[in-house]
Amino acid sequence: MPAKYRLTYFPAKGRGEMTRLIFHAARVPFVDRRLTSEEWKDFKPKTPMGMLPVLETPDGMFCESGAIARWAARKFGLYGKTDSDELMVEAIVTQGQELREKQIIPLMFEKDPETKEEKKKKALEEVEKVLNWWEKNVVQTPSTEKTYSYTVGHQLTAGDLALLDVSENLQRLIQLDMSRWPRLMAVINTVSALPGLKEYLAEREKMTFVV
Numbered sequence: 001m002p003a004k005y006r007l008t009y010f011p012a013k014g015r016g017e018m019t020r021l022i023f024h025a026a027r028v029p030f031v032d033r034r035l036t037s038e039e040w041k042d043f044k045p046k047t048p049m050g051m052l053p054v055l056e057t058p059d060g061m062f063c064e065s066g067a068i069a070r071w072a073a074r075k076f077g078l079y080g081k082t083d084s085d086e087l088m089v090e091a092i093v094t095q096g097q098e099l100r101e102k103q104i105i106p107l108m109f110e111k112d113p114e115t116k117e118e119k120k121k122k123a124l125e126e127v128e129k130v131l132n133w134w135e136k137n138v139v140q141t142p143s144t145e146k147t148y149s150y151t152v153g154h155q156l157t158a159g160d161l162a163l164l165d166v167s168e169n170l171q172r173l174i175q176l177d178m179s180r181w182p183r184l185m186a187v188i189n190t191v192s193a194l195p196g197l198k199e200y201l202a203e204r205e206k207m208t209f210v211v
């Protein structure tokens with residue numbers, strides 16, 4: 001049966017990876033379409049806002065990376081079990097998106113070495129604030145094995161995937177040493193080994209990627 005969903009983005013993680021991780025973690029089939037700049041020229045006028053990512057569903061084509069990721073996570077049951085789980089997951093997803101928009105993406109595209117260094121410093125301050133909060137206040141639910149498995153509740157949520165996505169970018173971009181946040185590292189390790197994600201992450205190693 002052909003997949004019901006098609007996600008179109010560039011051969012990059014950027015604003016598309018969170019949704020990719022959600023589909024893989026939920027084990028929902030989708031077409032992961034990655035356009036070259038030539039292909040993008042043709043496709044751009046067909047998109048709602050002339051930007052990627054877009055998600056095509058049986059109901060049409062939809063834009064805005066945050067909306068797409070949140071919709072998919074809710075639809076596939078990755079927002080926890082209770083109201084407080086849902087609010088905590090939403091907080092993590094929002095903070096992850098803000099780090100991406102305000103720190104990671106501007107830093108990625110900064111060409112001037114001096115400005116880049118300044119942006120790195122600022123990014124590090126913002127990142128530390130968020131990761132310290134996640135480490136202390138979000139990850140407080142050791143599983144029965146007494147390891148920190150998930151950020152919220154005792155099951156996989158979009159919060160864990162936001163952590164995985166953002167931490168990978170930060171390690172690459174500002175060489176952030178994630179071992180400073182051992183509980184978050186434990187979550188990353190648990191999540192990276194889950195069926196669906198494990199295979200995707202191994203496959204992704206072979207792909208050419210920008211952050």
Ligand SMILES: N[C@@H](CCC(=O)N[C@@H](CS)C(=O)NCC(=O)O)C(=O)O
Binds near residue numbers: 044
């Ligand atoms: N707010 C939008 C921003 C989308 C956006 O800026 N997309 C960039 C790639 S990350 C893009 O499509 N650039 C190509 C272009 O504008 O032609 C979202 O989060 O989806």
